[in-house]
Amino acid sequence: MKPVKVFLDESEIPKQWYNILADMPTPMSPPLHPGTGQPVGPDDLAPVFPMNLIEQEVSTERWIDIPEEVLEKYLLWRPTPLYRARNFEKLLDAPVRIYYKNEGVSPPGSHKPNTAIAQAYYNKAFGIKRLSTETGAGQWGSALSMACQMFGLECRVFMVRVSYDQKPFRGMMMNVWGANCFPSPSDKTEAGRKILAEHPDSPGSLGIAISEAIEDAVGDENARYSLGSVLNHVLLHQTVNGLETQKQLKKIGVYPDVVIGCTGGGSNFAGLCLPFVRDKIHGKEISIVAAEPTSCPTMTRGPFAYDFGDTAQTTPLLAMHTLGHDFVPAPIHAGGLRYHGMAPIVSHLVKEQIMEARAYDQIQTFKAGVQWARTEGFISAPETNHAIAAVVQEAERAKEEGKEKVILFNWSGHGLVDLAAYDAYLSGKLHQYEMPEEEIARALQAIDGLPKP
Amino acid sequence: MTAEMSTDPKRYDHLEIRCPRLGGEVRFSYCQEEGGDLPCPRVIVCWQPHFPVEAYLKEKLTPAQWDRLFNQAPKHKVTSLVELIEAAKKRRGLSD
Numbered sequence: 390m391k392p393v394k395v396f397l398d399e400s401e402i403p404k405q406w407y408n409i410l411a412d413m414p415t416p417m418s419p420p421l422h423p424g425t426g427q428p429v430g431p432d433d434l435a436p437v438f439p440m441n442l443i444e445q446e447v448s449t450e451r452w453i454d455i456p457e458e459v460l461e462k463y464l465l466w467r468p469t470p471l472y473r474a475r476n477f478e479k480l481l482d483a484p485v486r487i488y489y490k491n492e493g494v495s496p497p498g499s500h501k502p503n504t505a506i507a508q509a510y511y512n513k514a515f516g517i518k519r520l521s522t523e524t525g526a527g528q529w530g531s532a533l534s535m536a537c538q539m540f541g542l543e544c545r546v547f548m549v550r551v552s553y554d555q556k557p558f559r560g561m562m563m564n565v566w567g568a569n570c571f572p573s574p575s576d577k578t579e580a581g582r583k584i585l586a587e588h589p590d591s592p593g594s595l596g597i598a599i600s601e602a603i604e605d606a607v608g609d610e611n612a613r614y615s616l617g618s619v620l621n622h623v624l625l626h627q628t629v630n631g632l633e634t635q636k637q638l639k640k641i642g643v644y645p646d647v648v649i650g651c652t653g654g655g656s657n658f659a660g661l662c663l664p665f666v667r668d669k670i671h672g673k674e675i676s677i678v679a680a681e682p683t684s685c686p687t688m689t690r691g692p693f694a695y696d697f698g699d700t701a702q703t704t705p706l707l708a709m710h711t712l713g714h715d716f717v718p719a720p721i722h723a724g725g726l727r728y729h730g731m732a733p734i735v736s737h738l739v740k741e742q743i744m745e746a747r748a749y750d751q752i753q754t755f756k757a758g759v760q761w762a763r764t765e766g767f768i769s770a771p772e773t774n775h776a777i778a779a780v781v782q783e784a785e786r787a788k789e790e791g792k793e794k795v796i797l798f799n800w801s802g803h804g805l806v807d808l809a810a811y812d813a814y815l816s817g818k819l820h821q822y823e824m825p826e827e828e829i830a831r832a833l834q835a836i837d838g839l840p841k842p
Numbered sequence: 843m844t845a846e847m848s849t850d851p852k853r854y855d856h857l858e859i860r861c862p863r864l865g866g867e868v869r870f871s872y873c874q875e876e877g878g879d880l881p882c883p884r885v886i887v888c889w890q891p892h893f894p895v896e897a898y899l900k901e902k903l904t905p906a907q908w909d910r911l912f913n914q915a916p917k918h919k920v921t922s923l924v925e926l927i928e929a930a931k932k933r934r935g936l937s938d
Contacts, residue, residue: 434920434923551866551868653862810860
């Protein structure tokens with residue numbers, strides 16, 4: 390019987406988080422205050438974050454101790470198992486060994502509690518009584534709801550109305566954990582009331598929900614706001630994942646050639662990858678791949694190549710199935726919108742070419758996700774399917790090149806409340822757009838001569 | 843998912859796609875108003891493969907709206923948060 394899982398004993402859980410800012414090869418630009426143009430200072434953020442988290446946000450200490458109270462809560466589901474995907478390997482029939490870290494075993498079913506628990510703890514330690522946040526699909530809202538309950542904090546979640554109606558189970562989970570989940574726009578804030586007065590049927594948006602959550606916290610000395618992705622301290626808390634993985638791989642004498650994670654705001658990707666980025670900065674040969682969404686199915690008909698992020702050819706090269714930077718309408722690139730909403734740390738590392746970003750379309754990702762479910766059993770969150778699509782691609786390349794590879798990826802969460810999305814795929818509601826051959830030929834000329842990954 | 847060309851200004855509104863920001867299915871009519879008076883910044887990335895959304899929006903948006911939406915670099919998240927904090931303070935009648 391061949392082993393499938395690698396466990397760590399509870400006593401082996403990492404006792405410190407890893408801060409990549411200590412090892413950044415080049416400095417990151419500081420965020421600027423929109424009013425003064427000067428770097429944002431701690432006092433600017435104090436209305437929404439406790440000072441202990443603001444200190445972490447700007448810290449350049451390499452290792453930051455995980456408080457005992459946080460470790461105690463982590464132990465409810467951590468250390469998470471590292472799996473070998475033997476069944477998926479068999480399906481792909483390529484010279485690869487595939488390992489994945491199962492972050493879906495947390496109570497809310499994703500990696501999000503890694504920072505939710507830490508943020509709830511630090512707010513509690515600072516004397517805060519209530520946290521407020523926004524959520525889209527509800528993964529983050531449910532994670533923070535659970536974390537707040539564990540530390541005796543009140544929690545208010547503003548969930549984008551369209552998602553609130555679509556995914557009632559997420560709202561119910563938040564209620565079970567004792568939080569108040571409001572569809573946004575709501576009548577709880579001035580921002581929400583104004584929108585409801587003008588558009589009573591507004592479906593809401595993330596922008597509105599963030600405005601409401603911040604307004605709900607600002608001005609109440611007992612309340613603060615919490616964010617589940619993008620910021621430095623969020624990525625810091627997530628590194629418990631990658632640090633555990635390194636210990637697990639060491640136990641079986643394996644080191645990956647490729648590390649993959651899906652990216653939205655960048656937190657689950659960073660959680661697994663940043664400890665390996667540290668290795669890479671210190672000379673280890675390893676590829677680190679951020680798998681991001683695109684809805685350009687036809688691009689898979691183009692070659693897998695590097696393409697510039699803008700028509701002026703100044704932004705980072707992005708490896709993807711591409712038809713060239715002049716095919717995608719210029720406005721997409723002009724504002725760097727491919728990186729819209731991405732964690733500054735991840736954007737910076739992509740720019741420095743320490744990691745690479747690859748784009749996958751929704752058909753490709755659901756196909757990979759269904760293959761995964763039918764071999765490994767677990768139904769992945771649709772976002773996680775981007776990472777699985779990247780794994781499939783790496784395996785195909787290894788087969789073509791006849792090279793053995795060890796692939797590691799982050800299985801960031803389950804998709805048990807996202808089954809409507811699978812239904813859309815399985816019932817054929819998602820279609821692949823077909824572009825005329827002459828248009829493809831014209832577009833391909835644009836990437837002639839660019840380097841290939 | 844592709845739509846036939848027609849002159850009806852709402853001809854694409856019913857089309858549906860998975861929103862990578864929200865993590866759920868939304869209609870194009872939603873994407874057009876996601877930013878209040880402006881579409882979602884990702885609208886072209888998401889929809890261009892399905893119909894000529896760029897041309898459609900160029901007809902619909904003023905040059906100033908187009909510029910605001912597509913020709914501005916995304917703000918640092920912390921900068922956006924500071925803006926939101928200041929706006930929230932004003933709404934709540936708080937001063938520094």
